[in-house]
Amino acid sequence: MSVQLDEYDEYKARQRDLWSAGDYALLSERIADVGELTAMRAELEPGLEVLDVACGAGNASLPAARIGARVTGVDLAPALLERGRTKAEREGVEITWVEGDAEELPFPDDSFDRVLSTFGHMFAPRHRRAADEMLRVCRPGGMIVTATWTADGTVGKTFAAGAPFLPPPPEYASPPVLWGREEYIHEMFGDAARSIEVDRHVNWIVDDSVESFADFFLSTFPPLVTAQAMLGERFGELREAIVAVWRDANVAQDGAFRLPQEYLLSVVRV
């Protein structure tokens, strides 16, 4: 679908502000294991050129750089790139941080041996464009390795519970959790792929109680921090809707909180 340039530019500016709210860099430490698994499944070696798309504060970039790959992280939100830069400096690893859009990656064709994305490209509104860009910058013989939340896992259900309280997405946007379906990975990458492997995995959130995690999540997860300012007193209803999903999915028997968050890990060889 064609979209007026200035309309999309405005949308991007709002997304940039949205993802800079709260403290996503802190929250993302709860899903650090996903970045590590993604880097491992990408069969990285020292010297390989790696791109982390919608890298945030570097959840996949950092483990890739620890292996010795030459890593570039690209993201819309400069505030998150800055947090990634600080983390990388603290660890003593080199990463190139670039501000840019997953739908229009600022790199020439065939620039990277590996293209990674952990819960990143799924938020670009026009999925076909994001997929085509990832394919365009990945060299023949390379791999695209992605982690995407599933619709029927806890994160997908949390998004669904929150959606009625949030501003509607633009009509040209596809739902992010479509990327959590195996058939969709084939639809997006299949024509260009030599092979595709998709497995389901679980990231575990562990906390003292549902309520303590709700306090943490609602003060760090950028879209909900932004919603809080907009919703005023209705924010309590949003919190209740999300906490209801988590109570239902909590597997802890002792009043504590153990939440399974299912995602797809996809390895696409091109």
Ligand SMILES: C[S@@+](CC[C@H](N)C(=O)[O-])C[C@H]1O[C@@H](n2cnc3c(N)ncnc32)[C@H](O)[C@@H]1O
């Ligand atoms: C859920 S976070 C994931 C970040 C990181 N990959 C991780 O695993 O922690 C989503 C990220 O996508 C970025 N983002 C959203 N839309 C984007 C776009 N069109 N292009 C580039 N980055 C985008 C946001 O700024 C945010 O950093």
